[in-house]
Amino acid sequence: MSRTRIHVTVNGEALDTEVPAKRLLSDFIRDDLNLTGTKRGCETGICGACSVLVDGEVRKSCLSLAVQADGHEITTVEGLAQHNELHPLQESFMVHGGLQCGYCTPGFLMAAVEILRHTPKPTEEEVRKGLNGNLCRCTGYQGIVDAILDAAEKIDGH
């Protein structure tokens, strides 16, 4: 089995390491780096619980190989809070009931980061469209949508 050297930046930290060719990005993040915030939900690219940012753009890590991350920047849910302060999205999710069991939440947070990056003041429809790669079995989505709309206001400086 071949191993490939990769250089990746994960949540701001540069890493040089070796991975087997067939190591999935999701497994690399969880098992090699011990960042277990990113979840394995369906392992077929449908549920979005494995979503992470690659160079700031949301992707499903179960549909990527770890070697594909070579030379790129990965941000996981653990990278959202800065200096012991929760990201405004994380706070809003708590306040608005954007989570119950919490399993899908990291994936939704990463998708939400992408929505707000492209559209700082999204409409509800734009939020829902941006979440269309993520599934939640608990909340019925309204709390998630409310949380993101609320966070958008906070981030935008209202």
Next chain:
Amino acid sequence: MRDFEILRPTSLREAIELLSKHGDDACAYAGGTALLLAMRQRLLSPSHVVSLERVPEIRGIGYHSSEGLSIGALSRHADIARSPDVIANYPVLAKMAGGLANPQVRNQGTIGGNLCYADPATDPPGCLVALDAKVELASASGLRTIPLEAFLVDYFETAIQPGEILVRLIIPPLPRESRAFYARHLRTAAEHRPVANISFVVRAATATGIETRLVIGAATPTPQRMSRVEEFLGSRPMSPETALAGADMAAEDLRPISDSRGDGDFRRSIVHALVRRTIVEATFVDGRAA
């Protein structure tokens, strides 16, 4: 997944050499969203995976007034959706690319991968066939360009030869007054794959009717061009009756897939509705034929 070796060529020539060398044991790897699923399900078990990520010759999107639009095979759906050249000159393409699948897949999947995988249940092929797209393929013997319609042979089958790589798409310029429409049908909001889609390009008004391209995708193994409907729409003035007759014709001519996602008759009825509604949307403004 079975074990494999990953190869990371840094030029088109090197990539072609590697694919030729390993033949049937190799797969090209672009975004990987479809490839990885197929490998995990053991539908594909290459011993060598040739990553195209570092091949510069298959990147880039640009518009030239003579050739038209050139889209590198490694262009992601998100790149196509946001490209100023695409938005300005082929807004229907930007709209289709910006709505397919889901945000994560749009950031990762490539148009080259989509076309080479030739999964029927996707959005791009029908839209691109309606825009008269051609594909440029590179091999050790050089370049060849064929119409996309000829490239897509059957479901999960293309005209690509061993050792060949899809380099770019070329979409010819549209007539200035043309308008294009794209619509698709999903069974539920949670679905990402269409059961049917329609691409309708109104290229020009003629003495007798309108010159159009009408292509149905996703409901068929490869995009199906509705030539009889196009001829019909070119031969008489538009009216609600013409739109309905066109839809009847499309439903008759459709050669649909029948599978667990939708049987043939279901797809036929969806296509009928899509065709009728799209023709009306395209040709009626404020209740009057435009």
